[in-house]
Amino acid sequence: MKESHYDLIVIGSGPAGEGAAMNAVKQGWRVAVVDERSMAGGNCTHLGTIPSKALRQSVRRMMQYNTMPMFRAIGEPRWFSFPEVMKSADDVITKQVEGRTKEYSRHRVHMHTGRAKFIGSHEISVTNKEGKILNLTSKNFLLATGSSPYRPADIDFSNPNIFDSDSILKLDHTPRNIIIYGAGVIGCEYASIFSGLETRVDLVNTREWLMSFLDDEISDALSYHLRDLNVMVRHNEEYESVTTHENGVTLNLKSGKRVHAEALLWCNGRSGNTSNLGLEEIGLAVDQRGQIKVNKDYQTDVSHIYAAGDVIGWPSLAGAAYDQGRFAASHMCGMEDQYRVDDVATGIWTIPEISFVGKNERELTEQKIPYEIGRAYFKDTARAHISGEEVGMLKILFHQDSLEILGIHCFGAEAAEIIHIGQAIMNQEGKANSIKYFLRTTFNYPTMAEAYRIASMNGLNRVRRQQRHFDGKQS
Numbered sequence: 001m002k003e004s005h006y007d008l009i010v011i012g013s014g015p016a017g018e019g020a021a022m023n024a025v026k027q028g029w030r031v032a033v034v035d036e037r038s039m040a041g042g043n044c045t046h047l048g049t050i051p052s053k054a055l056r057q058s059v060r061r062m063m064q065y066n067t068m069p070m071f072r073a074i075g076e077p078r079w080f081s082f083p084e085v086m087k088s089a090d091d092v093i094t095k096q097v098e099g100r101t102k103e104y105s106r107h108r109v110h111m112h113t114g115r116a117k118f119i120g121s122h123e124i125s126v127t128n129k130e131g132k133i134l135n136l137t138s139k140n141f142l143l144a145t146g147s148s149p150y151r152p153a154d155i156d157f158s159n160p161n162i163f164d165s166d167s168i169l170k171l172d173h174t175p176r177n178i179i180i181y182g183a184g185v186i187g188c189e190y191a192s193i194f195s196g197l198e199t200r201v202d203l204v205n206t207r208e209w210l211m212s213f214l215d216d217e218i219s220d221a222l223s224y225h226l227r228d229l230n231v232m233v234r235h236n237e238e239y240e241s242v243t244t245h246e247n248g249v250t251l252n253l254k255s256g257k258r259v260h261a262e263a264l265l266w267c268n269g270r271s272g273n274t275s276n277l278g279l280e281e282i283g284l285a286v287d288q289r290g291q292i293k294v295n296k297d298y299q300t301d302v303s304h305i306y307a308a309g310d311v312i313g314w315p316s317l318a319g320a321a322y323d324q325g326r327f328a329a330s331h332m333c334g335m336e337d338q339y340r341v342d343d344v345a346t347g348i349w350t351i352p353e354i355s356f357v358g359k360n361e362r363e364l365t366e367q368k369i370p371y372e373i374g375r376a377y378f379k380d381t382a383r384a385h386i387s388g389e390e391v392g393m394l395k396i397l398f399h400q401d402s403l404e405i406l407g408i409h410c411f412g413a414e415a416a417e418i419i420h421i422g423q424a425i426m427n428q429e430g431k432a433n434s435i436k437y438f439l440r441t442t443f444n445y446p447t448m449a450e451a452y453r454i455a456s457m458n459g460l461n462r463v464r465r466q467q468r469h470f471d472g473k474q475s
Contacts, residue, residue, distance in 0.1 A: 005137045006032045008332070009124065010325075011116045011277075012144035014042020015318045016309030018100065019325030020142045025107045027333045032110040032136060034126055040100040040111070041093075043146040043273075043310075047166045049318045050096055052189060054089035055169075056349050059196035063351070068388055079198060082174045089169075112136065118278035121302060140304050140332045143292060144325060145277070147310035150269035150289070159244050162264045165190070175199055175262035179251050181239060182268035183210050185348050188222065190265060192351035195229040202259050204251065205235045206268070211348070215360035215409045217395065222350060222411070225391065229351070234259075272311040289313075296340075298328040306332060320344045345423050347416035352392050355419035358407030358426055361397065370400040374435060374459020378412045381454070382446035389413035394451040396422065396459055398435045403463075405433055414448050421449055435459055 007029035010017040017033055018040075025031045037046065044050060062085070066077035104111055112134065114126040119135070126134045149164035151157055157164065163171065165186050174197050180187045183205035191203045203226065210219050210226075210233070226233055237257070242264065243250040249264040272290035279286065284300055286292055292307040294300055300307055306328040309321035323341040330338040348354040364371045374396040378384040384392075392412015398405050408422035425437050438456035443449050 004135060006030045007138065008140045008142065009034060009136060009138040010142045010144055012042055012146055013040045014044045014144055014146050014309060015322040016325035017042065017142065017144035019322040020144065020308065020329040021109050022107060023326045023329035024333055025109055027335065029333065032112055033104065034112045034114065034116045036115055038113045039097045040104060041097050044318045045093060045096045047169065050093055051089040051169055053349050054092040055085055056189060056193050056351065058085040058088045059193050060351055063196050064388065082171050082197060086169065117276060118282050121282045141306065142325065142328055143305065143307040143311055144309045145273040145311050147270040147272050149266065150271045155242050155266060156244065161244060161249050161262065162266065164266045168265055177261040178263045178265055179204065179249065179259055179261045180265045180267055181251065182266065184267065185211065187267035188350050189348065190267065191226055191231050192229065195231050196351060201231045202261060203231050203233045204237050205233060206238050208236055214354065215356065216362060218354060218409050218411050222354065225352060270310065274311060297331045298324055315344050315346065317344060317346065343423065343427055345419050352412045353415045354411050355415040356409040357419055357423045359397065360407055360409065364397060364406060369406065371397050371406055372400045372459050372463050373397055374455040376451035376454035376458065378451065381448065381450055383448050383450065386446060387413065394455050396435060396455045398459060400463060403434045403436060405435055418449050421452060
């Protein structure tokens with residue numbers, strides 16, 4: 001076998017690529033990973049999930065310090081600049097790269113640095129920064145190239161005051177005010193970050209409410225708390241044009257409004273990283289956002305070429321991408337154990353954070369499913385009192401008759417952590433998936449997870465009161 005021939009070549013070293021590479025190499029396959037960066041981790045580690053969440057954590061710690069009475073007793077509030085809080089993110093990125101690089105090396109996954117391009121259905125060329133070209137062949141391929149911020153042609157991103165979610169990480173000062181165009185996950189997360197740095201934020205939302213995929217009650221709570229952080233949220237607005245000045249940027253809206261700030265952060269959509277991959281050479285088409293169509297097994301229209309992660313679109317979550325890559329490798333290797341993950345928990349790292357799994361109230365109402373609600377407010381838990389994180393709630397949606405858990409929605413501190421307790425029970429079959437589980441389980445005290453017991457008691461008491469009322473009427 002030639003040194004340049006593999007059983008699987010993965011293009012992209014982010015979560016999807018890593019999941020596939022590690023799963024395939026453990027089946028004895030000869031695996032290579034190709035990435036333009038010399039450091040592993042993909043956009044997730046270098047530009048997206050890791051830096052933004054590390055940045056958010058630093059800002060959150062600063063906010064806690066500045067609001068806790070114990071710290072106020074020893075000194076005045078302290079504020080750090082954007083570049084200063086980014087330093088902690090840089091440290092996290094370094095550790096993540098080191099860990100992933102060691103894993104690839106330990107499992108004998110071959111790493112090739114350069115730009116990959118298909119020159120045949122089983123062959124790619126890899127061009128490095130010096131222009132040197134290496135040709136590699138493989139039985140199978142996985143496209144895990146990720147995505148990049150969508151950049152409209154009429155916006156001048158070369159202007160030093162205009163940023164996207166990649167370039168904002170290079171911001172060298174803290175602007176006094178900033179316009180964030182696009183109120184999706186990334187826009188809302190950065191609105192929280194900048195407001196925590198005492199930057200005035202105008203958050204321009206092109207839709208009627210924030211993140212319409214959220215449960216309505218959670219979306220309302222997010223809107224309230226962003227406004228409480230002095231974020232100006234502008235709904236149902238679209239841009240007409242962007243004008244740059246020496247002292248900042250003006251966003252001209254179709255409604256006739258003009259919004260001015262020192263900086264503009266564009267967060268309105270992402271595009272799959274598929275340009276210049278030579279996909280047209282092998283008969284693979286992409287949609288208008290550069291995303292690749294796949295079947296339920298993550299195969300493209302060319303059966304030995306798979307795709308996973310952000311490059312295929314929804315749900316565009318790092319955790320889901322890793323599982324997609326892992327499943328794709330299982331399928332191409334013909335493994336008996338192929339774990340398809342359809343029940344994805346979503347985490348949104350606003351301040352406070354949000355997480356959910358399953359259906360929301362709007363979906364259940366449209367589907368005419370009789371449901372009840374159990375709520376637990378964090379302000380009623382001892383752990384929240386201890387940590388000073390009293391904002392938020394846990395909300396469990398369950399069937400009125402079978403008590404089956406249908407959806408879980410959490411808003412507040414550690415939401416993305418505790419959601420997985422409910423997710424685990426939702427995935428049980430039959431009567432094991434019941435809100436009663438949380439009453440048959442003893443939770444450590446004091447913990448945020450105790451909210452499950454409180455919410456289940458609240459919901460079951462509601463069902464029992466209704467049942468007593470119904471029985472009384474019947475008699």
